[in-house]
Amino acid sequence: MSKILVVLGSARPGRVADKVLGYIQEDLINREGHEIIVADLAVLNLPYFNNENSPLSPNYEITDPQVAAWSELVKASDSVLFITPEYNHTLTAIQKNALDSLGADWFEKPVTAVAYGWSGGSLAVLTLREVLENLKADSKHDMAQLGFMKDLNPDGSILDEASVKAQIALAIDEILAKEPQLV
Numbered sequence: 001m002s003k004i005l006v007v008l009g010s011a012r013p014g015r016v017a018d019k020v021l022g023y024i025q026e027d028l029i030n031r032e033g034h035e036i037i038v039a040d041l042a043v044l045n046l047p048y049f050n051n052e053n054s055p056l057s058p059n060y061e062i063t064d065p066q067v068a069a070w071s072e073l074v075k076a077s078d079s080v081l082f083i084t085p086e087y088n089h090t091l092t093a094i095q096k097n098a099l100d101s102l103g104a105d106w107f108e109k110p111v112t113a114v115a116y117g118w119s120g121g122s123l124a125v126l127t128l129r130e131v132l133e134n135l136k137a138d139s140k141h142d143m144a145q146l147g148f149m150k151d152l153n154p155d156g157s158i159l160d161e162a163s164v165k166a167q168i169a170l171a172i173d174e175i176l177a178k179e180p181q182l183v
Contacts, residue, residue: 002176004035004037004077004175005039005079005080008038008041008042010042011092016085017083020152021038024036024081031172037076039073046067046094047064047066056104067101074109079176081112082111082113083114084116086115086119086124106132106137109137110137110140111139112139113125113144115128128143142173142174151167
């Protein structure tokens with residue numbers, strides 16, 4: 001059974017991420033052979049990264065129990081899907097900190113996102129791709145970009161159901177795709 005870690009990248013009260021999670025779960029309920037694990041960064045309450053070694057350093061050791069729990073969630077998953085709001089044209093601080101807290105855990109891990117915001121989260125996706133590339137993750141191409149007043153209302157309710165479903169399905173399809181078989 002494939003394990004998909006879905007990460008809520010917002011800590012705001014009344015956040016849209018909770019509604020987007022529901023849309024993702026609706027898609028996954030119709031697929032067999034997959035287990036969804038939800039990691040809420042607000043609940044994980046990771047400390048600001050303060051280790052003297054870089055997570056990509058061979059000397060890096062996780063000393064904080066919350067970071068250790070986060071690491072175990074990522075390691076135990078077969079793929080990761082970030083629910084990514086766009087704040088000030090980039091990732092949220094809580095999401096960037098979560099990415100920065102781990103190193104080798106991301107190596108070749110299939111990762112995608114369902115981003116949202118006034119520009120569809122396009123600049124947050126751009127930053128996410130850059131960070132994931134540095135971490136050597138397997139960053140997928142078809143990240144969903146849900147625009148306010150196009151796909152979603154600012155409260156997260158759906159405006160264009162066909163577009164929302166299609167974008168989410170495409171992002172999920174890509175992280176679940178099997179490796180091509182050599183003939």
